[in-house]
Amino acid sequence: MESTMTGNASGKKKEIHVGLCGAGIGGVFAAIAIARAGAKVTVLEAADHLGEIGAGIQMTPNVARLLRKYGVDKVIGDNLVRFEELNLRRKDGTPVGYTQTSRIEGALDQPWWLVHRHHLHQGLVTVARQHGCNLMIGSRVVEIDYLESNEVTVRTEAGETHVFDLLIGSDGINSVVRRTLFPAVKPRPPTTNCAYRAIVPYEQIRHDPIASTLIQKLTMEVWMSEKAYIISYPISAGTDFNMVLSHHRPHPVSTVEDISMADLRAEYATFDPRIQRIVDMIPNAQRWPLLVTGPLPSWSSPRGNVVLMGDAAHSMTNHMAQGAATSMEDGAFLSVVLREVLAARIALPDAIRLYERERMPKAFRKQQVSFLNGAIWQLPEGEAQRARDRAMEPELRGEPLLRSPNLYGDPATVLEVYGYDAEAHAERALQEWYNGQDWRKDEGTGIEAPVAEKVMNWFLPEKEKFVSKI
Structure with a gap:
């Protein structure tokens, strides 16, 4: 397609008004990033108050950096x-896999945080x-x-009208923006897998002599079983014990369901007595669907004045803790290309095409890895489980592995998922766009910037990098 890139010989800045439909974690983060790039930002939220439902969430290194x-x-x-x-365990508590968090954090130079959704959202709203x-x-x-028109006119239920240069659909699974662009698309559960979410106070656990042995230090624990698992970790300054309890139902689950607590407890009655206690x-819980959206052929309108991000574009299963993280990456990438629109170096439709071209395959890859990690954790009893456990077993002895079914510690997956830098990716994509070549190369050697980054530049100080700007 012919580029509509514009020059900026005069140095004159453009002004654009960006609207976001949806003030969840991804939407508010995108608002911050885009406002920092210089745009006017308005976020339209359907609810009568700002907040997040749910429980814990992982801010893995790829978004901790943001x-x-x-x-x-x-x-x-x-x-x-x-x-x-x-610690990865069989459902009876037998250890089968292990990752030392400091190794991941040290290799990526970023922390791996655990947080309540409410605390994360509250922090994002404050900064926005x-x-x-x-x-x-x-x-x-x-x-x-x-x-x-190139402008987008939005009307609300209250009768208000807003006009934007760009509307971003950050309104999640049930996105009105996606339904407007692609009315035939409907998120679906790929299997009968679904999940409970729950929080129990640490103080309550400390009073149980069996359960309390699990909380001697701050750890993440995964109990794996056929068609079920439990993952637990601390949140809220280490005062709450967060759990996601994965399981299968006879039929796919598409909406949040009320449940019998007796049924929930029976589901995990044969697990390790520590986690079973x-x-x-758990005082109460609901059953949550695991819905997948796409992959879609496009995330945007023909004029590039409406675009999707986050769960509206690519909802995924929760097994790699990357749903909100991928949404935040979308916002970070968008902010970089919109900075160039504001500087009048690239037209808005081109910026949106660049975002789609680069981010769509990344999101699809995350969807696949997330689904497969859930499959690994829920393998059927027998040879499949034994093969998985044998492949991870050297981790228990502290032996580094070149690859592992423990995707939270597998070197290739960690670098691809948790080592990803959305802003650096956007800068490289812009270089490609401006230079009309695959990637910026060192003139003398022909070394491409992404190769230099993967092999060498990751450990060098900025002034010593093999390619000066990647």
Whole structure:
């Protein structure tokens, strides 16, 4: 397709008004990043208050770097919890895999945080307001006009009208923006897998002599079983024990369901007595679907004035803790290419095409890895489980592996998923766009920037990097 890239000989800056439909974690983070790039930002949220439902969430190193860069970590403070190790177990508690968290953090030079969704969202909202973002509650979007003009006109249920240069659909699984662009697309559960979410106070666990042996230090624990698993970790400054309890039902689950707590407890009655005792402490829970969206052929409107991000574009299963993280990466990438729009170096439709071209395959890859990790944790009893456990067993002796079914510690997966830098990716993609070549190369040797980064530049100080700008 012919480029509509524009020059900037005069140095004149453009002004653009970006609207976001949805003020969840991804939407508010994108608002911060885009406001920092220089755009005017308005976020329309349907709910009458700002907040997040749910329980714990992992801020893995790929997005911890973004929280640090934008100062969100300082606002959240001690509610960002670091843990010492990951232990993978059979459902009876037998250890089969191990990851020392400090090895991951040291290799990537970023922390791996655990946090309550509410604390994360609260921190993001605070920083968004500090950057001048207009967060409007009670603004349910009911109509979007985008076909007849380069501008987008949005009408809310309350009768208000907003006009934007770009509308971003950050409104999640049930996205009104996605339904407007692609009415035939419907997120679906790929299998009968679904999950409970639960929190139990550490103080309550300490009073149980059996369960309390699990909380002597801050760890992440995974109990793996055929068609079920439990993952647990600390949140809320180490005062709450968060659990995600994965299981299967006779039929696919598409909506949140109320449950019998007796059924939940029976589901895990044969697990390690330590975690089973904590499961018995859960006061109430609901069954949550694991819905996957796409992959879609496009994330945007023909004019590039409406675009999707996050769960609206690529919801995924939760087994790699990358749903919110991938949404935040979308926002970070968008902010870099929109910076170039604001500087009048690239047209808005080209910036959106570049975002789609680069981010769509990344998101699809995450969807696949996430699904497969869930399959690894829920292998059928017998030879499949034994083969998985044999492949991980050297980790228990501290032996480094070149590859492992423990994807939270597998070197290739860690580098690909947790070592990913969305902003650096966007800068490389812009270089390719501007230079009309595959990647920026060292003139003398022909070495491509991504190769230099993967092999050499990751450990060198900035001024010593083989390719000066990657």
